[in-house]
Amino acid sequence: MVQTTDSVTRLVEEFAKLPGIGRKSAERLAYHILRVHESEALALSDAIRTVKQNVRYCSQCFNLAESELCSVCQDSRRDKTLLCIVEQPRDLMAIEQSGMYPGLYHVLLGRIAPLEGIGPDQLTIDALVDRVREGTFREIIMATNPTTEGDGTALHISNLLSELPVTLTRLARGITTGSILEFTNKEILADALSGRQKL
Amino acid sequence: MVQTTDSVTRLVEEFAKLPGIGRKSAERLAYHILRVHESEALALSDAIRTVKQNVRYCSQCFNLAESELCSVCQDSRRDKTLLCIVEQPRDLMAIEQSGMYPGLYHVLLGRIAPLEGIGPDQLTIDALVDRVREGTFREIIMATNPTTEGDGTALHISNLLSELPVTLTRLARGITTGSILEFTNKEILADALSGRQKL
Incomplete structure (x- = not known):
């Protein structure tokens, strides 16, 4: 972006690094940030910072955790x-x-x-x-x-x-609930046949 | 998201507030933030904060500016x-x-x-x-x-x-460079005819 301010340019560049966000989307996001109330923008900024500072891997199962053990491992x-x-x-x-x-x-x-x-x-x-x-x-x-x-x-x-x-x-493999047999591919049908279950 | 950490849930919610970002995309972005190096995540966090704190409207033309006047108005x-x-x-x-x-x-x-x-x-x-x-x-x-x-x-x-x-x-209105007359709608053709220019 030509003639925009340095901080806006930097924000567009940072947004464009996110997966699935192209240049145009990054510009749209940056303009959104410019438009919203300061508290909303800072909430996003802080949420990113907090996640990076607080979240680590559970020492037992490697799930995401905010303390030594994750919520699953802590659950008696x-x-x-x-x-x-x-x-x-x-x-x-x-x-x-x-x-x-x-x-x-x-x-x-x-x-x-x-x-x-x-x-x-x-x-x-x-x-x-x-x-x-x-x-x-x-x-x-x-x-x-x-x-x-x-x-x-x-x-x-x-x-x-x-x-x-x-x-x-x-995990069981087979046809998925709601799918249509006619449009199912042969690998899925082979899984479904070989793993057939008693009615 | 069930059983994830509070900060991740909060980050997903904040991302989901952005325009064009649905729940699934917000989760993908949050996992991206979890995966990248801390410096990259903080760069985005800081860029959002900086834009909100530094950018205002040019007092003369209302373009985005980081000082009293924007870069266009400052340009002699x-x-x-x-x-x-x-x-x-x-x-x-x-x-x-x-x-x-x-x-x-x-x-x-x-x-x-x-x-x-x-x-x-x-x-x-x-x-x-x-x-x-x-x-x-x-x-x-x-x-x-x-x-x-x-x-x-x-x-x-x-x-x-x-x-x-x-x-x-x-601004002049007419057919756009690179377009195909056959696929142009009648409003555009009417603009192009009424505003026709000397060759």
């Missing part, structure tokens, strides 16, 4: 014999939102992606193996994403844990 | 006999980016929009009339948006200024 009502392995904190949130899972989690903070140079060492797999070795879990549910990399990560972890006395399961 | 090389009237600072930036306009501006900070309850009093029209009355301008170019409201605003202003010894013009 959770079933401590069940562990669900997810890639990211946002996967954990998605499962929590379903309200169907009573156990604990372990967040890998990524997935094994050789093409991006991400190996098992960059994930929280060592900490996971240590947790499982303690022997408190009876079942471990793999909830990595149903992608090549997610499946590969799950396979790697199941190999590591295969010696330990724990049941390994993974 | 500008033609002080030419005035261009725009609705918003972003319109001014667009004209500046064309690099074709040597004069000064007056930013209305809106347009007359009776349906939204915006009348002439909420714009900077009084200040505009005072500026024009000083008699330094030989030409005033109306560059409000080519919409019903923009045209209405231009008409209102031209009525106010009609008594003063100054030439009023407006």
Whole structure:
């Protein structure tokens, strides 16, 4: 932007660094900030600062936390014999939102992606193996994403844990509720057939 | 978001207040902030704060400024006999980016929009009339948006200024460079015909 003020230019540049925000959107956001009441703009500014200063990873499961342990690990009502392995904190949130899972989690903070140079060492797999070795879990549910990399990560972890006395399961795959068979692809149908359940 | 930390929830809520940012995008942005280096997140936080604290309206033309006068009004090389009237600072930036306009501006900070309850009093029209009355301008170019409201605003202003010894013009209307006649609508063709220029 020509002839605008330095601070506006800087704000546009910072907004444009956000994912999914192009130059035009960044300008629109900057003008929005200029237009709104000071308290609203400062609320956003402070929220960003606070998150960066307060949020860290749970020392036990690597979920997002504002203290040593996250809210799930702190909750005494959770079933401590069940562990669900997810890639990211946002996967954990998605499962929590379903309200169907009573156990604990372990967040890998990524997935094994050789093409991006991400190996098992960059994930929280060592900490996971240590947790499982303690022997408190009876079942471990793999909830990595149903992608090549997610499946590969799950396979790697199941190999590591295969010696330990724990049941390994993974999320059911099949057709999705509300979908239409005709428009379902063959991989999904193959999953649905091979995993068919009793009525 | 269930079970996430309070600061993350707050950040998602603040992002979701921005125009064009829905709930899902706000969550994505919040996770981006969590992932990036602290310095990058704080740069955005500070840029928002700085803009709110430093940027105000130019006391002469109501463009965005970081001091009493904006960079255009401060520039001694500008033609002080030419005035261009725009609705918003972003319109001014667009004209500046064309690099074709040597004069000064007056930013209305809106347009007359009776349906939204915006009348002439909420714009900077009084200040505009005072500026024009000083008699330094030989030409005033109306560059409000080519919409019903923009045209209405231009008409209102031209009525106010009609008594003063100054030439009023407006931006040329016609077909746009690069467009295809076949796909041009009849209003644009009518503008292009009535405003036809000598080759």
